[in-house]
Amino acid sequence: MKATIQHTQQGIGLYIHWPFCLAKCPYCDFNSYVAEQIPQEAYAKALVQELQTTLAEIPKVPLTSIFFGGGTPSLMLPSTAQRLIDTATSLLPVSENLEITLEANPTSVENQKLKDFYHAGVNRASLGIQSLNPTALKALGREHSVGQAIEALTIAKKIFPRISFDLIYAREGQTIQEWEGELQEALALTHDHLSLYQLTIEPGTIFAKQYRQGKITLPDEELSTAMLTTTEMITNQYGLQAYEISNYAKPGAESRHNLTYWKYKDYIGIGPGAHGRVTLDQTLYATERHKNPVKWLEHVQQNGHALSVKEALTPAEKAQEMLLMGLRLIKGVQAQQFERRCGMALTDAVNMSMLSALVEENFLSWDQECLKTTPQGRLRLNAILEALLK
Amino acid sequence: MTDTPLELIRNFSIIAHIDHGKSTLADRLIQACGGLTQREMQAQVLDNMDIERERGITIKAQTVRLNYKAEDGRTYVLNLMDTPGHVDFAYEVSRSLAACEGSLLVVDASQGVEAQTLANVYQAIDARHEIVPVLNKVDLPAADVEDTKNQIEEIVGIPADDAIGVSAKTGLNIEAVLDALVKRLPPPKGDVNAPLQALLVDSWYDTYLGVIILVRVKEGRIKKGMRIRMMFNGSTYNVEQVGVFTPHMREVESLGAGEMGFINAAIKTVADCHVGDTITDDKKPAAKALDGFKPSVPVVWCGLYPMDADDFEKLRESLGKLQLNDASFHYEAETSAALGFGFRCGFLGLLHLEIIQERLSREFDLNLIATAPSVVYHLFKNDGSAEDLHNPADMPDPSYIDRIEEPWIKASIMVPDEYLGAVLGLCTERRGQQIDLTYVGTRAMAIYRLPLNEVVFDFYDRLKSATRGYASFEYQMDGYEESDLVRISILVNQEPVDALAFVAHRSVAESRGRAICAKLKDLIPRQLFKIAIQAAIGSRVIARETIGALSKDVTAKCYGGDISRKRKLLDKQKEGKKRMRQFGKVEIPQSAFLAALKIDR
Numbered sequence: 009m010k011a012t013i014q015h016t017q018q019g020i021g022l023y024i025h026w027p028f029c030l031a032k033c034p035y036c037d038f039n040s041y042v043a044e045q046i047p048q049e050a051y052a053k054a055l056v057q058e059l060q061t062t063l064a065e066i067p068k069v070p071l072t073s074i075f076f077g078g079g080t081p082s083l084m085l086p087s088t089a090q091r092l093i094d095t096a097t098s099l100l101p102v103s104e105n106l107e108i109t110l111e112a113n114p115t116s117v118e119n120q121k122l123k124d125f126y127h128a129g130v131n132r133a134s135l136g137i138q139s140l141n142p143t144a145l146k147a148l149g150r151e152h153s154v155g156q157a158i159e160a161l162t163i164a165k166k167i168f169p170r171i172s173f174d175l176i177y178a179r180e181g182q183t184i185q186e187w188e189g190e191l192q193e194a195l196a197l198t199h200d201h202l203s204l205y206q207l208t209i210e211p212g213t214i215f216a217k218q219y220r221q222g223k224i225t226l227p228d229e230e231l232s233t234a235m236l237t238t239t240e241m242i243t244n245q246y247g248l249q250a251y252e253i254s255n256y257a258k259p260g261a262e263s264r265h266n267l268t269y270w271k272y273k274d275y276i277g278i279g280p281g282a283h284g285r286v287t288l289d290q291t292l293y294a295t296e297r298h299k300n301p302v303k304w305l306e307h308v309q310q311n312g313h314a315l316s317v318k319e320a321l322t323p324a325e326k327a328q329e330m331l332l333m334g335l336r337l338i339k340g341v342q343a344q345q346f347e348r349r350c351g352m353a354l355t356d357a358v359n360m361s362m363l364s365a366l367v368e369e370n371f372l373s374w375d376q377e378c379l380k381t382t383p384q385g386r387l388r389l390n391a392i393l394e395a396l397l398k
Numbered sequence: 399m400t401d402t403p404l405e406l407i408r409n410f411s412i413i414a415h416i417d418h419g420k421s422t423l424a425d426r427l428i429q430a431c432g433g434l435t436q437r438e439m440q441a442q443v444l445d446n447m448d449i450e451r452e453r454g455i456t457i458k459a460q461t462v463r464l465n466y467k468a469e470d471g472r473t474y475v476l477n478l479m480d481t482p483g484h485v486d487f488a489y490e491v492s493r494s495l496a497a498c499e500g501s502l503l504v505v506d507a508s509q510g511v512e513a514q515t516l517a518n519v520y521q522a523i524d525a526r527h528e529i530v531p532v533l534n535k536v537d538l539p540a541a542d543v544e545d546t547k548n549q550i551e552e553i554v555g556i557p558a559d560d561a562i563g564v565s566a567k568t569g570l571n572i573e574a575v576l577d578a579l580v581k582r583l584p585p586p587k588g589d590v591n592a593p594l595q596a597l598l599v600d601s602w603y604d605t606y607l608g609v610i611i612l613v614r615v616k617e618g619r620i621k622k623g624m625r626i627r628m629m630f631n632g633s634t635y636n637v638e639q640v641g642v643f644t645p646h647m648r649e650v651e652s653l654g655a656g657e658m659g660f661i662n663a664a665i666k667t668v669a670d671c672h673v674g675d676t677i678t679d680d681k682k683p684a685a686k687a688l689d690g691f692k693p694s695v696p697v698v699w700c701g702l703y704p705m706d707a708d709d710f711e712k713l714r715e716s717l718g719k720l721q722l723n724d725a726s727f728h729y730e731a732e733t734s735a736a737l738g739f740g741f742r743c744g745f746l747g748l749l750h751l752e753i754i755q756e757r758l759s760r761e762f763d764l765n766l767i768a769t770a771p772s773v774v775y776h777l778f779k780n781d782g783s784a785e786d787l788h789n790p791a792d793m794p795d796p797s798y799i800d801r802i803e804e805p806w807i808k809a810s811i812m813v814p815d816e817y818l819g820a821v822l823g824l825c826t827e828r829r830g831q832q833i834d835l836t837y838v839g840t841r842a843m844a845i846y847r848l849p850l851n852e853v854v855f856d857f858y859d860r861l862k863s864a865t866r867g868y869a870s871f872e873y874q875m876d877g878y879e880e881s882d883l884v885r886i887s888i889l890v891n892q893e894p895v896d897a898l899a900f901v902a903h904r905s906v907a908e909s910r911g912r913a914i915c916a917k918l919k920d921l922i923p924r925q926l927f928k929i930a931i932q933a934a935i936g937s938r939v940i941a942r943e944t945i946g947a948l949s950k951d952v953t954a955k956c957y958g959g960d961i962s963r964k965r966k967l968l969d970k971q972k973e974g975k976k977r978m979r980q981f982g983k984v985e986i987p988q989s990a991f992l993a994a995l996k997i998d999r
Binding site: 205206207230232275277285362387389390392393397 | 948949957971
């Protein structure tokens with residue numbers, strides 16, 4: 009009985025993956041495909057089907073957020089979004105302030121669809137602007153212009169109550185002055201939320217190949233550190249605060265859906281390659297869907313879902329996951345919540361002598377209740393996790 | 399077969415520098431005497447092992463008995479003793495030479511005399527050999543017969559007027575060589591009726607037959623069924639087989655004085671067969687052993703560790719198997735904090751070390767880490783006791799030490815004179831003392847005394863690069879001398895890395911310590927914490943480097959789908975940590991130590 013109450017308190021998020029794009033960006037390692045003709049109806053039907061099958065199997069906990077990600081989900085028909093939102097909200101109780109986010113690219117075709125998505129139920133737009141510098145947009149392989157980006161923002165502001173957009177910085181050849189200028193320009197256009205990512209080279213991308221061949225270089229550690237520090241300072245001046253390593257928001261405007269990931273709460277993943285973390289009978293399961301869209305579609309058509317992995321997570325695995333996500337948050341990880349979620353004490357999950365060394369070095373702060381990174385520690389989170397986790 | 403009159407026997411060896419054509423010449427001689435059919439002629443019959451053939455080095459002595467019908471119409475037995483061809487095996491060479499009455503000195507007429515040739519030819523002179531100079535590769539455009547003859551006379555100091563010009567490759571003039579063996583070499587002496595005295599020249603392990611011993615009978619006769627006694631330790635065995643190599647193994651009833659061949663006496667391991675030992679008749683023993691016996695002693699030691707800790711047992715077995723065939727290398731288990739479980743191994747020299755290491759990796763598929771080679775020091779303590787030290791990690795605190803002696807060598811280096819300056823500079827830098835410097839034409843020969851520990855420390859590599867590979871180098875052990883030696887410890891965050899400790903002369907301690915610290919600085923990846931690398935003598939730090947802390951390492955983007963991937967990545971890193979060694983707060987990958995050890999050599 010108690011478990012149900014907790015679920016009620018916690019709620020659940022829903023992630024829906026749309027795998028198609030107009031073009032593959034050279035830095036992107038997400039599960040996305042360029043298709044000449046998107047079989048809209050087949051995929052819409054399959055997504056609805058998979059959602060129905062999945063929701064039938066989980067407890068009726070309140071839905072806190074829906075996130076359409078991709079790929080480029082703004083390439084789906086607004087009616088598809090409508091059908092999915094209707095399905096989810098009819099099968100699950102809906103929490104107050106249900107957040108429904110759509111990732112959109114600022115091309116003119118997509119700009120025109122924004123209003124229809126709003127009418128379908130989307131109440132938050134996340135625009136993939138990436139840069140306000142024309143040369144950089146080209147280098148990043150983006151299909152839109154600076155003008156279209158600004159147009160998209162202007163349109164979206166009139167439509168959606170909440171808007172975020174992405175920028176990629178610490179790009180090849182970028183100086184700190186150039187970035188400060190671009191960031192200030194962006195902040196003037198910002199509504200209440202920004203995702204500011206430093207460019208990283210992901211394995212398997214076009215950039216990774218070029219990087220190996222020495223065709224592209226990235227700013228050195230010193231410069232990228234300075235860029236991160238200056239970013240936090242400038243966003244602060246505009247009233248936006250970092251709440252995660254790469255995410256900045258006005259108080260209360262944080263992405264509810266993404267917080268679900270970082271706080272390591274339950275979420276359902278629907279669509280090709282989508283991951284989920286779902287509690288069933290007090291056991292937390294990691295779920296995965298078939299990655300390849302064609303395969304995924306076949307499975308859904310045959311079985312009503314395309315689940316490829318469903319494995320119960322051990323306390324140790326949960327502990328690892330909760331820490332590697334939670335320490336990304338400025339507020340860190342609460343010991344009590346940690347123990348409740350993972351079934352083991354935070355102090356048993358980490359190497360305590362390393363913890364005190366890291367605290368001494370001013371990389372972590374720990375007061376027996378909350379473990380969090382310091383600004384210095386955030387810069388080195390990967391190495392800290394590697395050292396800290398048992 | 400075994401009753402060949404002494405005057406029809408000739409026992410000879412071939413002395414040559416690597417690549418000067420010893421094996422090819424041996425092949426031609428065998429062919430000319432019909433020892434092998436054309437079909438059986440595999441290039442370089444005598445070099446059995448892959449490594450021998452690849453490096454052109456003979457590791458094990460071999461012998462071939464040939465029948466040669468000479469001009470005088472009589473058939474002579476020519477016993478060719480192939481000798482190990484490297485300085486590390488100087489003692490083994492001396493025993494092989496002691497089994498013969500004469501030598502062919504093979505010199506490449508396009509290359510001239512090399513230092514290694516010289517060392518062996520001096521040994522042959524010491525063994526009172528009749529030496530027949532043979533100029534090989536005279537058919538090459540670069541051959542200079544007159545200059546080579548001149549070098550033989552000037553450098554070696556033997557007449558070369560009647561040197562025979564040949565081409566082992568084409569077979570040119572091979573008859574003349576056979577004829578010279580018969581006419582110019584003396585027949586062996588000895589009395590078949592005297593008590594048995596057979597020289598143990600070499601031994602090896604044959605998978606099917608067990609230990610095979612190569613012998614040269616000096617006096618008396620060795621027979622199948624005889625009970626023999628090893629004069630070094632008195633152990634006795636029954637002779638089960640006696641035979642000769644044609645080069646195929648062929649059994650005979652007995653071998654008499656003056657002859658050479660093999661015996662098989664059901665001996666379990668080659669460790670029971672000491673090169674240079676005297677084999678006698680247990681029932682009618684000889685009064686005394688033959689001269690010149692010396693038990694083999696390793697002069698260079700190093701630690702060998704498996705890269706993968708799970709391979710420790712496999713390494714132990716492999717070392718055991720190798721020792722079946724090579725009693726001259728020693729091994730004992732040891733543990734290193736930095737490298738884990740491994741073995742301390744002793745070798746006759748650096749080449750011997752390399753050969754064993756290479757065989758372990760090639761024949762047994764082992765990935766190994768070798769620590770820097772060390773020589774054997776004589777350590778005299780304040781309490782009057784003395785011990786041999788070959789592991790720098792075992793060196794006691796200086797306050798317990800009265801004095802230390804280190805081994806010296808006498809080295810001969812031959813080099814085109816344009817590189818002489820570089821060679822002299824290198825020898826001086828390595829605490830060398832010049833004994834002699836002579837010129838023949840445009841080539842110089844420098845004789846130096848050098849501390850062996852300076853030679854095991856990348857001397858070959860430096861010599862090679864300073865002379866573009868044109869120098870040839872040879873050495874022999876030349877006693878021990880007291881020296882101002884210190885142990886340099888390498889510390890990572892104040893903790894000593896045992897595998898990197900080394901002994902050096904005080905005058906070079908600081909520069910070497912600095913060099914290693916600088917190397918480690920490049921090899922150890924930056925971490926969350928600062929890493930201090932120090933070189934110290936006792937508690938006194940003589941060099942230091944600091945590896946700054948990592949300033950940024952964070953993934954920019956991480957959402958729901960990445961959790962599994964990131965967790966798997968962390969698991970992988972944890973797996974990698976098994977190859978790490980903890981030094982205080984930091985973990986150093988074993989690969990960094992490995993790389994540091996590699997550069998040292």
